[in-house]
Amino acid sequence: MEHLFKSWQIFLDDFRAAPHILFLSDYDGTLTPIVGRPRDAVLSQEVRDKLSALAQKPVFTVGIISGRSMEELRYMAAIEGIYYAGNHGLEIEGPALEYVSPDAELGQAMIKDLAGQLAAALEHIAGVIIEDKGLSLSVHYRLVSEEEQDAVAVIFKKITSSLVDAGKIKITSGKKVFEVRPPIDWDKGKAVASIRREIISLLKLERVLTVYLGDDTTDEDAFKVLRRPEGWSVYVGRENTSSAADYYLNSTDEVEEFLSRLLELR
Ligand SMILES: [Mg+2]
Helix, strand or coil, rough: CCCCCHHHHHHHHHHHCCCCEEEEEEEECEEECCCCCCCCCCCCCHHHHHHHHHHHCCEEEEEEEEECHHHHHHHHHHCCCEEEEEECEEEEEEEEEEEEEEHHHHHHHHHHHHHHHHHHHCCCCCCCCCEECCCEEEEECCCCHHHHHHHHHHHHHHHHHHHHCCCCCCCEEECCCEECCCCCCCCCCHHHHHHHHHHHHHHCCCCCCEEEECCHHHHHHHCCCCCCCCEEEEEECCCCCCCCCCCCEEEEHHHHHHHHHHHHCC
């Protein structure tokens, strides 16, 4: 894993050789710093303006891929003319694409029921935030006291294990969050690949350069499908040798600098 700015010349070579650039990014922890309450992860106006300016350049297509619901992601990012992928890519919307996983839609009643069960079982622990995102759900415990975080994990496991064993849901854990998703063979990597396919056919190109930025477990699926010279995977955070990303940026501030550098190019 190399620092992206230390590899800038190599990036420029790939950038200049590409007819079009697909710039995709995770939201939380990548475009905004990690916060206790998901609603507080507000996108700064500077980053919003830069993403918006990038999207207006003909050579770029911009998208945000998040575990959040489509509705919330659109509300938080509030940028026109870009692609949005919500629920880890189970729903995708953009200028030339609209997709909702039909299998995930079928599981909505179960997700809702499970959110209710988890809310009741975790009610006595202060700081737990349960988000029913329609196609998936999240249990956030960043605001739970250190001593009680293990209890959250135990209760979460107790309630979800039979559904996991029956193959009805799959679980991933991220930064102080458990994610429950339908057991569909679909992830951020597949979402990246489908947006890329769409852009290639829409613009009638042979290839595009895809850049993907992310900071957490579910982003690894996207990192894995991207290799130079056509794919640049960028982990956001301190250098992390267990990540599949080839490059890293230390912080969301460096992500903003990356956006500034891209805006200066063409
Ligand atoms: Mg993230």
